[in-house]
Amino acid sequence: MKKLFGTDGVRGTANVHPMTPEMALRIGAAVGRQFRRDHSSVHRVVIGKDTRLSGYMFENALTAGLTSTGMNVLLLGPVPTPAVGLLTRSMRADLGVMISASHNPAQDNGIKFFGPDGFKLSDSVEAEIEALIESGVEPAEANEIGRAKRIDDGRYRYIERVKSSFPRRMRLDGLKVVIDCANGAAHRVAPETLWELGATVIPLGVSPNGLNINDGCGSTQPQAAAEMVVAHGADVGICLDGDADRVILIDERGKVGDGDQFMAMMAARWAEEGRLKGNALVTTVMSNLGLEHFLKARGVRLERTAVGDRYVVERMREGDFNLGGEQSGHIVMTDYATTGDGLMAGLQFLAEMVRSGKPASELLHQFDPVPQLLKNVRFETGQTPLEAAVVKEAITQAEAELSDGGRLLIRKSGTEPLVRVMAEHEDAALMQRAVDTVVAAVENAVGG
Structure with a gap:
């Protein structure tokens, strides 16, 4: 059973185990040995990072570990996570590394890995x-x-790849x-x-200082962007997270959409065009039950996985599907990319706005969601609240109450003690x- 890796690589508070430079050096040496099986050819690894202050520290430590095992390291600097997946494959590297804690605050950081095919590593x-x-x-x-x-030139290569997913000869003028x-x-x-595609761009969250990543902005805090959409009379807002592998969209009225509505739009469109592989x-x-009902009415199957875009991608590869994602905004289109790509998904939404002539508010309301409520309970390291008898009893009771037309989902976060x-x-x-x-039972189990 894995102890160090979570649902998306290794993650934690910078300079606190396991996210220390010493551990990063050991991780670098281990992955270097794992992916450098012989001495007969040149081996290389690409490393990207987001804008966290601790990124420099982990970049140096990983580089030391990797080069100590004979890996040649290509440093991309700040680039989105999907750019690392793309360039790992494009540059014929043996391994890709992204230093990022995604949507987490600046004091956290993480290390994600991509294999030579550009996909995240298996368990x-x-x-x-x-x-x-x-x-x-x-x-x-x-x-x-x-x-x-x-x-x-890593970021320019990525820009060209993202633009290639946009319909040829279509522009965003107006x-x-x-x-x-x-x-x-x-x-x-x-x-x-x-x-470059012709849009009038109103930027937000484009002044990183190492400490302000995801701070009052981005896909997990889209309120500032929503206010800007209304204030500037914009047609749409696109909110990325710290490493740009997820997206949240905002309509022209300032209403925030989610990944389920976007996936409903894309699945219906691709199914209509005969592009949706496996019709799933x-x-x-x-993801909301409303999405499942929407797809079923159109003859499209919904396949569910554990939480985490890597598990979505694994199922997509197993079943040869080409569209997937998460309600939180990870959108995976394997015709174009090997992992979730927020910018690429945003461009697909803009393309549909241009093609259909419909406003963002209409495209972001594909179905009426079934009422959904999510609450988090924080616990201390070492606690196992889901094993407590009082919690198990509460879950059984809640499941029985919701059994007719609803569902209950209880899980531990893979990235935080929640x-x-x-x-x-x-x-x-x-x-x-x-x-x-259930929340009251969990709080009781962890001591409030």
């Missing part, structure tokens, strides 16, 4: 890497130590777009891409009571 490979970290690895001979090199980059990895590439959309257990309690039901009062029952 089994991560388990092998953990074993190497625990056992330690032999460094390379002195004459086989790797080199490190800065790559200056569209006024608020783009919130969360003071993160896309603070340059997103505004530049939209401008892959999403997680968090228990997430989510319920759906047409009867909002019943849903509220079920969630509150």
Whole structure:
């Protein structure tokens, strides 16, 4: 069982285990050994990062670990997570590394890995890497130590790839777009891409200082962008998170949409065009029942996975599906990218606005969602609240109450010490009571 890796790589508070430079060096050496199986050819790894202050520290530590095992390191600087997946494959690298804690605050950081095919690593490979970290690895001979090199054009390569997913000969002339980059990895590439395609760009969150990533902006805090959309009379708002692998859209009235509505639009459109492979959309257990009902009425199947875009991608690859994502805004289109890409998804939405002539408010309301309530309960490291008898009893009670036309989902977050309690039901009062029952039991188990 994995101890170090969570649902999306290794993540935590900078300079606190496991996110220390010492551990990053060990991780770098372990993945270097894992992906450098022989000494007969040149091996290389690309490293990208977001704009966190601690990114410099982890970049240096990972580089030291990787080069110590003979890997040549190509440093991309600040680029979105999907750019690392793209460039790993494009540059024929053996491994891709992204240093980012995604939507988390600036004091956190994380390390994500991509294989030579540009896709995130499987659980089994991560388990092998953990074993190497625990056992330690032999460094390379002195004459086989790797080199490190800065790559200056990574973001331009990514911009061109993103633009290639946009319909040829279509332009965004006349569209006024608020783009919130969360003071993160896309603070340059997103505004530049939209401008090159002809949009009038109103930027937000494009002044990173190492400490303000996701601070009052981005996909998890879209209120500022919503206010800007209304104030500037914009047609749409696009909110990315710190590493730009997710997107939240805002209509011309300032109303915030979610990933479920976007996926409903895309799945229906692609199914109509005969482009939806397997006639199915892959999403997680968090997606609303309303999405499932919407798709079923159109003959499209919904496949659910565990929470985490990597599990969505794994199911997509297993079933040869080409569209998937999460309610939180990870949108995966494997015809174009190997992981969630917020900017690319935003461009697909803009393309549909141009093609259909419909406003964002209409496109972001594909179905009426079943009432959904999510509450989080924080716990201390070492606590196991879901194993408490009082919690198990409360869950059983809540499931019984919601069994007719609703559902209950209880899970531990893979990135934070939180228990997430989510319920759906047409009867909002019943849903509220079920969630509150479980939340109270969990709070009791963790001591308030």
